[in-house]
Amino acid sequence: MKTSRQTMRNQIISCLVFVACVVNAMAKTPYKTCGSKLGVATNVSVSGCDSSPCILKKGSSIKITVNFTSHADVEKVEDAVSGIIDKIPVPFPTPHPNACTTKGISCPLKKGQNYTYTSSTPVVASYPDLRLIVRWAIKDTNGDYVFCVLIPAELK
Numbered sequence: 001m002k003t004s005r006q007t008m009r010n011q012i013i014s015c016l017v018f019v020a021c022v023v024n025a026m027a028k029t030p031y032k033t034c035g036s037k038l039g040v041a042t043n044v045s046v047s048g049c050d051s052s053p054c055i056l057k058k059g060s061s062i063k064i065t066v067n068f069t070s071h072a073d074v075e076k077v078e079d080a081v082s083g084i085i086d087k088i089p090v091p092f093p094t095p096h097p098n099a100c101t102t103k104g105i106s107c108p109l110k111k112g113q114n115y116t117y118t119s120s121t122p123v124v125a126s127y128p129d130l131r132l133i134v135r136w137a138i139k140d141t142n143g144d145y146v147f148c149v150l151i152p153a154e155l156k
């Protein structure tokens with residue numbers, strides 16, 4: 001049987017966990033937009049990151065959420081993610097690049113409509129420690145971006 005002290009302790013713990021979850025969910029991540037012809041990002045959230053640079057823990061999984069507005073009807077979109085290291089973009093393949101199927105948005109995109117894009121990507125443990133700028137975008141079949149954001153980050 002639980003003593004009331006244990007019960008109280010459990011309540012405090014679940015409260016702390018709950019607050020941590022809310023803070024995490026509310027995290028507003030510093031970012032800049034890069035040029036995107038077919039739309040624009042309006043809000044970005046990377047799990048656990050509310051300051052710049054984002055610390056990306058190797059061996060963990062990061063979740064990125066991007067609200068964006070489409071400025072055109074777009075048939076299909078796919079991820080276009082790079083790590084910019086010393087000004088040189090290095091393509092970063094995402095596990096499921098088709099952004100129409102696994103990212104919470106439905107295609108075709110409609111002009112003037114708001115969407116919430118969500119993706120989870122592993123941060124591979126074997127990457128070296130370095131600072132980089134993550135360029136996260138989605139593009140149509142012509143390679144034109146629907147949104148494009150730059151997020152300063154550090155792999156640790």
Ligand SMILES: *[C@@H]1O[C@H](CO)[C@@H](O)[C@H](O)[C@H]1NC(C)=O
Nearest residue numbers: 025026027028043044045065
């Ligand atoms: C951006 O998204 C976060 C998390 O979804 C939310 O808490 C925040 O209010 C949003 N920012 C704006 C400007 O709406």
Ligand SMILES: *[C@@H]1O[C@H](CO)[C@@H](O)[C@H](O)[C@H]1NC(C)=O
Nearest residue numbers: 042043066067068114115116
């Ligand atoms: C971002 O999308 C979420 C989920 O649809 C919504 O709750 C939030 O208000 C949106 N934020 C902005 C800035 O549009």
Ligand SMILES: *[C@@H]1O[C@H](CO)[C@@H](O)[C@H](O)[C@H]1NC(C)=O
Nearest residue numbers: 042067068069112113114115
């Ligand atoms: C889309 O989002 C923008 C920016 O958050 C907002 O100003 C606009 O009213 C939204 N439009 C629709 C159709 O929800």
